[in-house]
Every structure is written in C-alpha cells, then in structure tokens.
Amino acid sequence: MEENLLKTCLYDKHVALGALMSPFGGFIMPIQYTNITDEHNAVRNRAGMFDVSHMGEISVCGPDAEKFVNHVFSNNVAGMEDGRILYGMMLYPNGTTVDDLLVYKEFEPDSYLLVVNASNIAKDHEWLCAQAEGYDVNVVNESDSWGQIALQGPDAERHAVETLGLPEAAALGFYTYYRKDGMIVSRTGYTGEDGFEIYASHEVINEMWDTLLAAGVVPCGLGCRDTLRFEAGLPLYGHELSDEITPLEAGLGMFAKIKDKDFVGRDALVAQKEAGLTRKSVGIELQDKAIPRAGYPVEVDGVQVGVVTTGYRSISTDRSVCVAMVDKAYTELGTQVEIRIRKKVFPGIVTRRRFYETNYKK
Amino acid sequence: MAKTVEGLYYSESHEWVKVEGNVAVVGITDFAQHAMGDLSYVDMPEVDDELEAGEEFGAVESVKAASDLFSPVSGTVVEINEELEDAPELLNQDAFANWIMKVEMSDPSELEALMDAAAYEEMCANE
DSSP: OGGGSBOOTTHHHHHHTTOEEEEETTEEEEEESSOHHHHHHHHHHSOEEEEOTTSEEEEEESTTHHHHHHHHBSSOOTTOOTTBEEEEEEEOTTSOEEEEEEEEEOSSTTEEEEEEOGGGHHHHHHHHHHHTTTSOOEEEEOGGGOEEEEEESTTHHHIIIIISOOGGGGGOOTTBEEEETTEEEESOOSSSBOEEEEEEOHHHHHHHHHHHHHTTOEEEOHHHHHHHHHHTTOOOBTTTBBTTBOTTTTTOGGGOOTTTOOOTTHHHHHHHHHHOOSEEEEEEEESSSOOOOTTOEEEETTEEEEEEEEEEEOTTTOOEEEEEEEEGGGOSTTOEEEEEETTEEEEEEEEOSOOSOOBOOO | OOOOOTTOEEOTTSEEEEEETTEEEEEEOHHHHHHHOSEEEEEOOOTTOEEOTTOEEEEEEESSOEEEEEOSSOEEEEEEOTHHHHOTTHHHHOTTTSOOEEEEESOGGGGGGSBOHHHHHHHHHTO
C-alpha cells in the first residue's frame, strides 16, 4: 500500500519535523506536526504554511483555449483579464461534479492554468483530453514539475513581503496573481484567512519552506486544513461535492453560470433548477457537545432526511457544527432536525454553511 | 512510552478496570489517550444503562476522529464521571486518575478474560 503512495517534494521536511503522515489523494501527506488545534489557531491568529504540492496543475493553451475552458468549466472565463483567477467546477453531462478547481488566466493570450484536487489529477486530465476533441488546444499535466506552499493567516502578507522578499505580493487583490522568475504568487487559499498560494520548482519550494520555518511560520498539516476550510464554508471534493452531487445541490450555484453560456452539464442544471431541487447542502448546529461526523444520519421524527458530509467541534467557535446534504423540505434556516450519533440522537437547527467570518483581503 | 498501572485489568480495546468490591471502575489507558491525541469530547453512558461485556458504551473524540468505547464487563452503570463532560482533556493529562464510569458487575468472573498490566504492555508493543 504505502509504496504506491506519491511523495511531495517536501516529504523529507515533514519527516524531519516528526509529522504524523497519512495517505491522502494518492500522496503520503502530513496530517499534523504538533496538534490540529494549535496549528489551526496559528493560521487564524498569526501565520501557518501548508505543503500543498499534491495539488494538480494542468495547462490549457491554443487558439481555442477560451472556448474550450468555457466548454468544460462552470464559471465564465470569457473576457477574463490576465492575472485573474476564477473558482468553479467541471461537470458531467448529468450535472454532477468531476472536480472543483481554480482557473488562472495566464499572462499570454489563449493560455490558462487549471489547479485541481490531488485525488482527481489523472481523472481530470483524461476528462479534459476527451473533451478537447475538435478544439485546437494543448492540454498538459504539469503537476509533477510544480511544488506549492500555501502561506495563510493575518501575518501572511508580512511574511510574503519581508521573509520571502516578494514585495509584489502586497499589491495583489483577492483571487489575483503574478508570475515572476518561474514562480506563481496567488492571493488565494483554503482557510478563510488572508494568504497566498505560491507555486514554484521543487528546489525553490524547499528553500522557501526552510526560510518560512526559520521566521517562525508554523508548519500546518492537512488536519487543520480541513477544520479551517470547513469553518469558512468551503467545500471538499468527496464530501460536499462529488460525482453524485451537483453544484446547485451543494449551494454553489453562483459558480455555475447557466444564464451566461453553455457548458458540459449546463442543461442538466437548468432542468434541475426548473424541476426544483430535491436536496440541498446546509449547516447544522447542535446544542450538545457531541460531534457530528461525515456519514452520520440527519433525522426528523426518527426518519432519515439527510447525511452529514463534514462535521467537527469547531475550533474557532467551540460549537458542534456540520455541513449536511438534507431533503429540501428541511433546509430552511432554523428548521429543527436531529443527528444520530452512535446510539443517541441530538437536536440541532439548520444554519448557514459558513461558521466563521472570513478575513479575506478584498 | 505509554504507562500502565499494576493491579488493574486491561481489555484489548484499551479500557482499564479497577475493582472496588463488586464495582468495576472503567477508564481508557494511557496508550489509548496517546493514540487519540487531544480529546475534545467524551460521549458518556447514562446511569442505569445495562451493559454486556464487549458492548459499546460511549466514545472518546479528538478533533479528527471518534473512537468507540467497549465495556470490559457486564452490569449496570451506577455512576459516571461528570467532570469529563466539561473537561475531556483530563483523560490526556492522566488517563488512569480519571475514570469514565462505574459498573455494578453482574458476572465478576468476566474479569478473568481481561489482561494484566504485563500482558497489556506486550499487546501494545505489537500494535
């Protein structure tokens, strides 16, 4: 099993720091270095860094690049300025989700970079190549040549500028980026805090990791990456989105531009919207301290009406909360539901899916 | 290295039992708390719950995961450690000083199926 797992370019750093390592998305990744709570709080209050080199990078370029990306991507890249980033999904014709991803408009004409989930790199690349028939584009999986660090937290800008010597980073607006010396610096993240995602060669990423570590930036594992993104209401593929869930059901319809353009899966979304959703992703807060976890049933009067997709005792709010996919009849804010946790059921109320106010730089 | 305490009984699922007359005082071992990491919640049984040996009676939860607890003996829950409801971290601080429940045993001979400290340590060494 383990020998089939891929290692990122920072693997030796994690081992040297004594990280707890575990498989994720085909890679052997650090879950925590000290403990999840301390790492989570470091990102909320100061600055933390994550090895996210496992993420996939797929470039799309050629005369038909804009037309092609708009064909496979739910958000609208028409007229996108260079240096801009959009979040959205690739969908199957039935409207369920191939993957959620970021699209970077490159600083060259007809050129985009797609950043996809580690677990879906091969699937996405194959999907893109299959969809590319008839389009004059070149689709290249560049994942193996990029390393990536996510530098996140209120002190992230100071560390980018002073610790890493990247003065241009301070001028970046949310969801924009620049390229310099073969490096991409992007004002994006997956924590609900301000921060940057920095893509560079394996060698440069290793140097940056050491520099940030020496400056007191806290190394953070995937454990707190999940608690942070969950509190900020951000979905994780395989939980809130999957090949059985559409963006409308996930409450991410704003990233699927069904009125603006055609794309794979659009007709299914239009039909789903016209027919009315049968289920939707909601937040649920429990009054009790019991912790709702993925897979636990949501019930009303003893009958299952949904299932938890992610849940925690939220570290930043100290509340037991979850995101769940629930039958439409029970999705109004304030609806009373119950969650079955082992032998008992605990009362909860339907809330927004975001449990923590995000602190993005506009 | 996780510690053990002499004179207690140990289960394969990492609970310890201290016998006080006909009552089994039950907790989780130091090995178990160490493996779980910082605990954020203890799902407690209720007084008067009837338990069979090997039956799930609650859980301990860290940020990341829940781990079920199994009763090492059969009997009736007579007391629970309510302190843990607000301070699950006590189990991390001293797993042997902080018990979870007390069970009035219906069949004390079940204790013979449990391990002593030496046998438990050997089992943990092989995990």
